[in-house]
Amino acid sequence: KNPVTLVDIVNSCGRIGATSTAFSILMGSEKALAEGLEISERFKIEILEEVSRRRKExxxxxxxxxxxxxxxxxxxxxxxxxxxxxxxxxxxxxxxxxxxxxxxxxxxxxxxxxxxxxxxxxxxxxxxxxxxxxxxxxxxxxxxxxxxxxxxxxxxxxxxxxxxxx
The missing domain is CATH 3.10.310.40 (Diaminopimelate Epimerase; Chain A, domain 1)
Structure with missing residues (x-):
């Protein structure tokens, strides 16, 4: 429903190589959207953990x-x-x-x-x-x-x- 969130979700899927999930989201699949949301949340956590670890470097x-x-x-x-x-x-x-x-x-x-x-x-x-x-x-x-x-x-x-x- 929110285009910014949708872009974040599709982008996260692309970054981890889940391109079929990203494509399915864009084709309107609710199941893929739920999976993509999970991927996006995991991706954000991974990035924030990486930032925290790397700050001193x-x-x-x-x-x-x-x-x-x-x-x-x-x-x-x-x-x-x-x-x-x-x-x-x-x-x-x-x-x-x-x-x-x-x-x-x-x-x-x-x-x-x-x-x-x-x-x-x-x-x-x-x-x-x-x-x-x-x-x-x-x-x-x-x-x-x-x-x-x-x-x-x-x-x-x-x-x-x-x-x-x-």
Missing amino acids: IREGFCIRYLVMEDAPSTSSIATIFSRYLFPEKPLIVLNVKKDGRVKVSARTTEKIAKRLDLAEVMRLASLKVGGSGGGHRVAAGASISREKMEEFLKEVDRLCCAMLA
């Missing part, structure tokens, strides 16, 4: 904060929670090191900071410099890079953020 650059995770289920939700509610003073970068050696990056910042800084451009430029790819929006962006280039990537992200915020 946040590291700080000159103009960014960042977190490195190993094969995490969802970094975008974690990055959003940290940047909006716990560490809004600087852009937050979450690097998710996958088993195949690729790193998926989620970058988030506040609307206030995004008036002076474009995370999409930061992700695009920093990832290009290390042979990856990136982009997105001013407040929410991402990239894909190789594990070997993480340190170089973080230094470039920090440098670009400092330059834009100067």
Whole structure:
């Protein structure tokens, strides 16, 4: 009945790979909706527990904060929670090191900071410099890079953020 809740439920199903449940919800299945609601609640709890565990692992650059995770289920939700509610003073970068050696990056910042800084451009430029790819929006962006280039990537992200915020 509530479109925002429906989007959250379908999104949670997609994030854990329950795409058939998500599709059934969109086709009007009440049974799938009940299952999706359960999945969504479990997903939210998992994300909040992850945020609680990872809070002490946040590291700080000159103009960014960042977190490195190993094969995490969802970094975008974690990055959003940290940047909006716990560490809004600087852009937050979450690097998710996958088993195949690729790193998926989620970058988030506040609307206030995004008036002076474009995370999409930061992700695009920093990832290009290390042979990856990136982009997105001013407040929410991402990239894909190789594990070997993480340190170089973080230094470039920090440098670009400092330059834009100067």
